[in-house]
Amino acid sequence: MENFTQWHITFLGLEHFGLRVLVLLLSIAAFYFSWLSIKIISPLAKRLLLLLLRASGILLILFLLFQPQVEQKEVLKLKNKLVFLLDNTKSMTLHGGDTDVSRLQLVKDFFKDNAAFVTELHNNFDIDYLSFSDSVKEISHHDIENGLVCDGTNTDVIQTLKLLKKRYENTPVRGYFLFSDGADTRELPSSVNKLEILSNSANDLSAPVFTFSPNNRFETRDVSISHISYNYFTFARNPWKARATIKILGYKNLRLPITLKQGTEIILTRMLETGNEKELEVDLSFSPYTTGSFLYTISLPLQAHEAITENNQVSFLVKVVRDKIRIMHVCGQPSWDERFLRGVLKSDPNIDLISFFILRTPTDSSGARSEELSLIPFPVDELFTQALNSFDLVIFQNFDYRPYDSSFFRFSHYLKNLRDFVTQQGGGFMMIGGDNSFSNGGYNGTALEEILPVRLSPEKDSIDNSRRKAVITDDGNRHPVTTFENNPERNLEIWKELPELDGCNITFPRNDDAVSLATYPSQGNPPLISVRDVGEGRSMAIATDSLWRWNFISIGKGGSNRYYIRFWQNAIKWLTKDPVLNPVNISVNKETALPGEEVQIKVDVLGSNYQPLKDVHVEIDVTNEFSGKSVFATHGTTGNNGQYISHLKHDKEGYFVVKAMAKKETNEIGRDHTVFRIASENREFKDLSIRRDLLGALATASEGRHFDLPTKNIKGTLSLENPPVVKLVGKRQISLWDNGYIFIIIVFIVSTEWWIRKRSGLS
Amino acid sequence: MGDASKFTFAQLEYSDGNWNTRPNAGKRLMWELIKRTSIEARIDIITLRLHDPELFEYPFLYLSGSREFSPFSEKEIQNLKLYLEFGGTLFIDDSMGKSNFGFDKSIRREIKRLFPNRQLERLSPDHSIFKSFYLLDQAYGRIREKPFLEGISIEDRTVIIYSQNDMGGAWAKDPLGTWEYEVIPGGEAQRTMAFRLGINIIMYALTGNYKQDQVHLPFILKRQL
Numbered sequence: 001m002e003n004f005t006q007w008h009i010t011f012l013g014l015e016h017f018g019l020r021v022l023v024l025l026l027s028i029a030a031f032y033f034s035w036l037s038i039k040i041i042s043p044l045a046k047r048l049l050l051l052l053l054r055a056s057g058i059l060l061i062l063f064l065l066f067q068p069q070v071e072q073k074e075v076l077k078l079k080n081k082l083v084f085l086l087d088n089t090k091s092m093t094l095h096g097g098d099t100d101v102s103r104l105q106l107v108k109d110f111f112k113d114n115a116a117f118v119t120e121l122h123n124n125f126d127i128d129y130l131s132f133s134d135s136v137k138e139i140s141h142h143d144i145e146n147g148l149v150c151d152g153t154n155t156d157v158i159q160t161l162k163l164l165k166k167r168y169e170n171t172p173v174r175g176y177f178l179f180s181d182g183a184d185t186r187e188l189p190s191s192v193n194k195l196e197i198l199s200n201s202a203n204d205l206s207a208p209v210f211t212f213s214p215n216n217r218f219e220t221r222d223v224s225i226s227h228i229s230y231n232y233f234t235f236a237r238n239p240w241k242a243r244a245t246i247k248i249l250g251y252k253n254l255r256l257p258i259t260l261k262q263g264t265e266i267i268l269t270r271m272l273e274t275g276n277e278k279e280l281e282v283d284l285s286f287s288p289y290t291t292g293s294f295l296y297t298i299s300l301p302l303q304a305h306e307a308i309t310e311n312n313q314v315s316f317l318v319k320v321v322r323d324k325i326r327i328m329h330v331c332g333q334p335s336w337d338e339r340f341l342r343g344v345l346k347s348d349p350n351i352d353l354i355s356f357f358i359l360r361t362p363t364d365s366s367g368a369r370s371e372e373l374s375l376i377p378f379p380v381d382e383l384f385t386q387a388l389n390s391f392d393l394v395i396f397q398n399f400d401y402r403p404y405d406s407s408f409f410r411f412s413h414y415l416k417n418l419r420d421f422v423t424q425q426g427g428g429f430m431m432i433g434g435d436n437s438f439s440n441g442g443y444n445g446t447a448l449e450e451i452l453p454v455r456l457s458p459e460k461d462s463i464d465n466s467r468r469k470a471v472i473t474d475d476g477n478r479h480p481v482t483t484f485e486n487n488p489e490r491n492l493e494i495w496k497e498l499p500e501l502d503g504c505n506i507t508f509p510r511n512d513d514a515v516s517l518a519t520y521p522s523q524g525n526p527p528l529i530s531v532r533d534v535g536e537g538r539s540m541a542i543a544t545d546s547l548w549r550w551n552f553i554s555i556g557k558g559g560s561n562r563y564y565i566r567f568w569q570n571a572i573k574w575l576t577k578d579p580v581l582n583p584v585n586i587s588v589n590k591e592t593a594l595p596g597e598e599v600q601i602k603v604d605v606l607g608s609n610y611q612p613l614k615d616v617h618v619e620i621d622v623t624n625e626f627s628g629k630s631v632f633a634t635h636g637t638t639g640n641n642g643q644y645i646s647h648l649k650h651d652k653e654g655y656f657v658v659k660a661m662a663k664k665e666t667n668e669i670g671r672d673h674t675v676f677r678i679a680s681e682n683r684e685f686k687d688l689s690i691r692r693d694l695l696g697a698l699a700t701a702s703e704g705r706h707f708d709l710p711t712k713n714i715k716g717t718l719s720l721e722n723p724p725v726v727k728l729v730g731k732r733q734i735s736l737w738d739n740g741y742i743f744i745i746i747v748f749i750v751s752t753e754w755w756i757r758k759r760s761g762l763s
Numbered sequence: 764m765g766d767a768s769k770f771t772f773a774q775l776e777y778s779d780g781n782w783n784t785r786p787n788a789g790k791r792l793m794w795e796l797i798k799r800t801s802i803e804a805r806i807d808i809i810t811l812r813l814h815d816p817e818l819f820e821y822p823f824l825y826l827s828g829s830r831e832f833s834p835f836s837e838k839e840i841q842n843l844k845l846y847l848e849f850g851g852t853l854f855i856d857d858s859m860g861k862s863n864f865g866f867d868k869s870i871r872r873e874i875k876r877l878f879p880n881r882q883l884e885r886l887s888p889d890h891s892i893f894k895s896f897y898l899l900d901q902a903y904g905r906i907r908e909k910p911f912l913e914g915i916s917i918e919d920r921t922v923i924i925y926s927q928n929d930m931g932g933a934w935a936k937d938p939l940g941t942w943e944y945e946v947i948p949g950g951e952a953q954r955t956m957a958f959r960l961g962i963n964i965i966m967y968a969l970t971g972n973y974k975q976d977q978v979h980l981p982f983i984l985k986r987q988l
Contacts, residue, residue, distance in 0.1 A: 333801040334969035335768065336822055340850060342971065355973055358801050359896055359966065365801045365895075368959070372975055374894040433804070434764055463764055501764035546768050555849040556819025 002280040002654070007074040013067035024066055027058050028115040041760050050760075055754040060746045062565045067737050074730030080174040080722050083164065084347055086144065087180035088131040089152035094181075094307045096218025097250065104150055104279075104677045106214050106709040108180045108616065113143055117715040122724055125174065132160040136167070153682055157698070158194075161201035168205075172725045175704065176209045182691030185683040198694065199701030204739050205632045208704035211695035215708035219690055221250030223303050224311035226279075226686040232729070233319040237389055237425065244298050246272065246280040246582035249688055251303060260284050261297045263625070287389065288320040289426035289536060291579060293591065315625075315655055317675060324352040325576050326391045328383065331357045332399035332436040337725040341432075344568045353571070354391075356383075362403060373673075376687055380404050384414035388421050392576045398434025398545050400441040412446060419447040419668045423535025428575030431506040434545035440505070453509035453514035453532030454541045464522040465503045470495065472530070476517030481531060481540075484563045486607075494563060499553035502546035504528055512556065520544070522567065528573050531574065538575050583607070584670035586620075587661040592677045593649045599676060603644045603660045605669060612642025616669060618662050620646055625655035638662075653679050770804040770965065771798070773861055774820035774931040775932050777855075780832030780869070783810075784858040785931030786849045787943065789825060792961045799962060800896060813839035824852045824969045825985065827931050829859040840876050846879070847922040852968040859928040860908035867927060874915065874923065882924060883913040888906055890914075892924065894974050895966035896959075903956035904928025905944050981983035 014020045017137040034054040041047045047540045092104040111118055118141075118642040121127060129139045131154020135186050157180070164176065186193050223246070230242035248254065256272040267286050274280060285297065299313040306312070327345060331338045334357055356378055362368055366373055390395075405411040421427040425611035429451060431437055440463075443449050471493040476482040485491045495518075507527060514532040519525040520543065530541045551564040574582050589600040601620055607613040615637055622632040631652070636644045650656070656678050662669040707714065771901060772789040774775045776782050789808035796804050808825075811818055813835060818824075824846075833845070846855060857866050886892060892912065893899045901910040915923040932955045935943040945955040 144957070184901065295898060333803060334966060335770070335803065339822070339969050342973070346971075353976075357970060357973060359801070359970075361801045364799055367795075367955070368897060372898055374896060374898050424970065465764060465766075466768070502767045505764075545764050552819050552822055552850050555815070555845060604906060710880060748932065 001336050006075055008073070009072040010069050010071060011031070011066045012069055012651060013065050020066070024063065027062055029151075031055060036630050036759075046323075046756065046760060048606045050753060051472050053749050053756070055189065057753065060742060060749065063138050063742065064090055064737055064746075066440045067230070067735075069736060070734040072732040072734070073728060076727040076729045078172065078658055078725040078727050079124065079174050081128065081129060081168065082125045083173060083522065084129045084178045085136075085160070085176060085180075086129070086131050086148060087133070087155060087176045087178075088137075088148055088150050089155045089183070089185075090154065091181055091688065092150045092152055094220050095690060096214055097217065097221060098305055103181050103214050103550045104148060104170035105176065106218065107146060107212070108147075109415045109710055110179070110212065110714075111141075113710065113712045114714050117718075118144075120715075121720075123556055125720075132239070132375070134159060136160055136163045144671065149150070152684075153680060154182070154185045155183050156181070157184045157694070158186060158197055158201055161198070161205060165201075165204050173205070173207045173721065174720055175207055176205065176702075177212065177481075177700070178209055178695070178697065179212045179709075181215055182211075182694040183684065183687060183689070184691065184694060186468055187683075194718075195697050198698050199632060202698045202702040204610060204702075207702065209699055210704045211699045213692050213706070213710065214690050214711050215710075218367065218709075219250060219301070220307040220688040222307045222311070222688045223251065223254070223256065223300055223670040224246055224686065224688065225298055225300060225314045228298060228314050228316060232317070233321055234288065235323040237287055237289060237392065237427075238323070239285050239287050240320075241283060241285045242296075242298070244282045244284065244314075245396075246274075246282060247281070247687060247689075248274050248278055250263065250305075254303065256300055258282055258284070259299050260286070260296075260301070262288075262294050278635070288318075290577065292321050293317055293319050293675050295657075299340045305455055307688060311657075311688075315679060317655075322351055322392075322578075324577070325572065326352045327354070327395060327572070328388075328391045329353060329397065329400050331355065331356040331393045331395075331397040332434065332441075333358060335398065335434070335545060336548045336552075337432065337434070337545040338397055340551045340564070341395075341568065342386060344565055346508065347573075348569075351357075356397070356714075367645075376402065380411060380414065384417050388417055388424060391421075391427065392399055393428035393430065393572065394418060394421070395430045395432065396437070396441075397432040398436045398441075399687065402434035403440045410547065415443075416447040419451050424452050426536035426577070428540075428577075430539050430540045430542065430544060430571070430574075430575060432547075433541075433543040438505045438507055439544075442760075451532070451534045451539045452541055453510060453516075453530035453534075453538075453539055454509055455510055462506045463503055464506060464520065464526070466506075467500045467502055468521050469498060469500050470518045470544075471521050471525070472518050473516050475515050477531070479515065479517050479531070481574045482517045482529065482567070482738050483570070484566050497559070498563065499549045501528075503542050503544060505543040507541065507543055518607050525536065537579065540571060542573055548711070582664045582670065582672060583613075584660060584672045586658060586672040586674050588674055588676045590676060592679055595653060595678055595680055596649055597678075599648045599650075599678075601646045601648060601658055601660075603638070603664045603672075604746050605638050605642045605644070607641075612638070612640070613662075613664070613669070614638050614642060615663050616642070616644075616664050618644040618660060622648060623657050623659070624652075625657055631656065650678055666696055766805055767820055770802050770823065770969065771821050772804070772808040773824050774808055774810045775826040776810045777826075777828075777835070780790045780830045780866070782826075782828055782832070784827050784829050785856075785929075785935040785943070785973070787936055787938075788827075788931035788934040791936045792958070792965075794936075796960050796962055796965060802965070806865050810903050813842050817847060818842065819851075819969050823965065824851065824853045825856065826870075827854060827856040828857055828869075829857075829866050832866070832870075834876070835836065835873055840873070842879050848917060851922070851925045851932065854964055855923065855925045855970075856904075856930050856931045857908075858932060860904075860906050860927045861927055862908075862927065870925065874925075877923075878915055881915050881950075883915060883923075886912045886914050886921065886924075890921070890962075891972050891974050892921070892963055892967045893971060895946075895963045897963055899960055899963060902926055902928055903933070903949075903953055903960050904930040905932030905946050905954075906956070907948060907953070921967070922969075926960075928957075930957050930961055934961060 001525045038050045093102050093104050106189050131137050131139050134156040136155040163285045225244050226247045227245040234240040254274040259268045259269045290391050297315040345351050387582050401411045422429045439456040440460050449456050486492050509516050509527050516527040516530045518529040520528040528543050532539050551561040583606045585604040587602050593599050603618050605613045605616045632648045659673045663669045699706040793806050795802050860864050903914045906929050913919040913925040932944040933946050953965050
């Protein structure tokens, strides 16, 4: 860099060229006529003096008219700039093939192997060193020697080129040296051509880009799950699907078992034959049966010499929610019990009800041809095979299956499906009494009896036709199905006020996990309403077909039907495992948080009456999903709103299970859990391939060149233009005409000329 | 189970007028109901008055007559209104079938007292009543005064069904097994249809709009074509 000064004279007055010529011509004419007027004056010396004065006057007037100005410029001579760009994302730490050489080491080696070339560049150019990922940072040459920290989590070449254009907009850059593996992680819409955008951005730099990337020999060997497409929420009992994209680098003919897990439980495994494929897509599907947020993990086994192991496993959260509650209602005959129950179910907008009523039995004679009847075939096979899983609850109301147990339909087989629907798939089942229910319907000894909360008589039921009031049990007075009011005493009173029922199927209590909620106060106090958690699902038995009386008779007695409606609402919620009935409910305000970000954990505790429960001791424990190690534990007491809120900050990434347990004194009220994730976004290891195509296109578009690393002697193959560059650093303007001296000189010349002329006898 | 859980044909008795024009009609209809459908019903009919405490034991009421009758008491009207609004069904059968005269005049007066803001409307042939068991296209009875039924609906449930074709007259059979009244103008075919409509009305009272469920529509439409 050196400094020097330049001078320029400019004229500000009479900008028009023609005007300037006219003024000059007029001046010459004035001078000529002056000469003519003083020609007679002698001596010659006086004449020449006058002529000189006149000429001086005219020149000074011209000086004023042309307004001359001197410009002084301070100019700096500059060096051209070169920019070295180094990819500092995590993928640069990957080792190539079977070597122990990382991608970054190849970059470091370039500067070592071409030290003379780099020194020469330093002498002739002004050099900037920058690292880039999804942002650009200044570094020094020493950073490369000392070891660049590769902690960038996203490679965004397009964004980098845009930032360079802005940064060097008025700088004479003669070239960019870009060192990268080209693993650009920026995701663009499928309709956009990334190569085209990259090329355009490179072209906009107006300087060649020389790109450097590891050669074929350093291609990474890796098996990865590069992408998962899935619905982050799904409906219980509906198929959930995920599509995993598997990338295979450096391997052939692998047999890869791919596994899907929910938490630590394996849900399904599929075997993949990779052949020569570099990319495979795998569809995985299963039906969740319980609602909530769950952590799912898709994983592949590790292969020999894999560059990284982290991308063999992908975890993600899926929220399983309930759609409308789908109920299949099969009724053996139209009755008032069916009529009022259907009224409740149909009036609930959250229930999707499919009813099948047996309006005519084989022994009935309708007296009409079948086309004159509105009866439809009972789609037994369809309902109890493939369609069964789409329901949340199946109700058999006074229904005898045996007329459908023909050699064609074999309804008894469907009873096994129904048992499995409850025990394995978490469905709900309810049997309502009547002349065709329980063992009168032939269910004793069948698969269905296994799931009922009552034991059946090996023979036909005896039916107690006496009219009596149901009696709630101690368990029933606390159970969500039979709790109508908060206060237990009041609840007992309500049950006493309910109208009498009109008979009961005599069944027997089970001694295992079934709970009797109400009994019929006839001989032996047979169970009237019983419930049971059975396998994954729940079942309920109502041993009467006269519950409708709690509705209509209550109205007739001046009461209301609200307890009848509440009973059915409670029953359906309980049978379908509505989370509302869970006494302890835990939730987090963020499903995915950044490291160090605050996560709110809220625990709601309800009493058996569904009301918020205050002064309850709550314990919270947060553990790492995979290691099981506790990372946070706290405890507290619920307030008046039945809530306890805590906050957690954690720096480590991972999936975390939050468990809460609530207890009052020594009695445990309940437990709940949820899952959340702490993660910073890192897409670097989704695709480990070296994108020479992308870097090559970038170089071509900018009229640069692509080089494979290692490159030991670049000096012989690369020459750079280095034209001179100057820069104006200062400027000063000096006006020559607008000052008092010019005016005084003009006055002096004109006065002198006038005095001489007077003395010579001229006017 | 208990008799009270079975379908019971409950007939409404009122103070004057002629409330029991067809004493054998209900029983005959119950015979046919049991014979033709899976519904469990009691053969014997019972009679009730609107102020009876037993009224709400029977969610289906039959009201017939041929002459004008005195207005129900205010308490009876309130009781009947409660009965209808919370699940009961009232089937009214005009044995005379003469519009704006006699029984019809009294019935329309009482319905106006029951539901001042509603009025009897003609039930469309698409109404569930005409396809709850048999597929029918119009109303039938002993006479053919009106080939349609009228009714009052609350939300999606028709709580009052009114026929002016003397359906009881078509159903009635004496203890010796002889039809009590000639059916005109359609003869025995019309009687058959009157029974079918009677069964449909009971089936509707028990199942509501069940036949409007999506699963039934394709079958029913196919048969109606």
